[in-house]
Amino acid sequence: ASREAARTVLAALRVLTDTVDTHADELGRIDAVAGDGDHGIGMRRGSTGAYEAAVRAEALGAGAETLLHRAADAWADRAGGTSGALWGVILRAVGSALGDTERPTAAVVAAGVREASAGVMRLGKAEVGDKTMVDVLVPFAEALTAATDAGQPLPAAWGTAADAASEAAEATAGLLPRMGRARPHAEKSLGTPDAGAHSLALIVRAVHGVFAP
Numbered sequence: 001a002s003r004e005a006a007r008t009v010l011a012a013l014r015v016l017t018d019t020v021d022t023h024a025d026e027l028g029r030i031d032a033v034a035g036d037g038d039h040g041i042g043m044r045r046g047s048t049g050a051y052e053a054a055v056r057a058e059a060l061g062a063g064a065e066t067l068l069h070r071a072a073d074a075w076a077d078r079a080g081g082t083s084g085a086l087w088g089v090i091l092r093a094v095g096s097a098l099g100d101t102e103r104p105t106a107a108v109v110a111a112g113v114r115e116a117s118a119g120v121m122r123l124g125k126a127e128v129g130d131k132t133m134v135d136v137l138v139p140f141a142e143a144l145t146a147a148t149d150a151g152q153p154l155p156a157a158w159g160t161a162a163d164a165a166s167e168a169a170e171a172t173a174g175l176l177p178r179m180g181r182a183r184p185h186a187e188k189s190l191g192t193p194d195a196g197a198h199s200l201a202l203i204v205r206a207v208h209g210v211f212a213p
């Protein structure tokens, strides 16, 4: 197994969990505007469970794929809620793309993020514009792919894509929700970003620090 890739993934999950922890109250407040207010709690439970499962896998010598698959299952199990199942899909897809043995290239990481985006859309059936995390996941995957196709190394490409993610998350404030628990309270949600879109943008921004040279 590629120990270095596994350690990088573990570091990314650590940063992810810390970011969720720092912003948990804010995520709950945003989700409470038109949803049920549990996004911070769910993300905290899921990411903590995922990190703990990844630590155990890494200690046993697992590669990046196995580590992310264990983390994905733990996240979906522990979080409950819609976003828990979808974050399970994200981690699983990225893990499958990375594999256990090779050192992942920037192109492989971008392909994994595209698979994650497609997997979330397959499971959740949301499209761009429905005011969900898909509104961040799709432009993030597109920007990461464009930057890596243009030859940017992963740290620079990820930074460019994280900027696109932040912009896209802010833009969800102007959308009316068409999916998830916020749909029945659509008009209340206008002017507030989608909780899952916002958390995803915060996470990819924070994870950039792991790749920074």
Ligand code: ADP
Residues within 6 Å of the ligand: 031, 035, 036, 037, 038, 039, 040, 042, 043, 080, 081, 082, 083, 084, 086, 120, 123, 124, 125, 126, 131, 132, 133, 134, 179, 180, 181, 194, 195, 196, 197
């Ligand atoms: P729940 O809605 O079950 O309480 P959370 O509050 O943790 O779960 O997550 C809510 C977030 O999940 C939303 O802000 C949205 O980004 C995302 N979401 C909800 N439904 C879908 C869906 N069908 N497809 C993609 N994302 C979704």
Ligand code: MG
Residues within 6 Å of the ligand: 031, 035, 036, 037, 038, 039, 081, 181
């Ligand atoms: Mg909720």
Ligand code: MG
Residues within 6 Å of the ligand: 036, 038, 081, 082
């Ligand atoms: Mg809920």
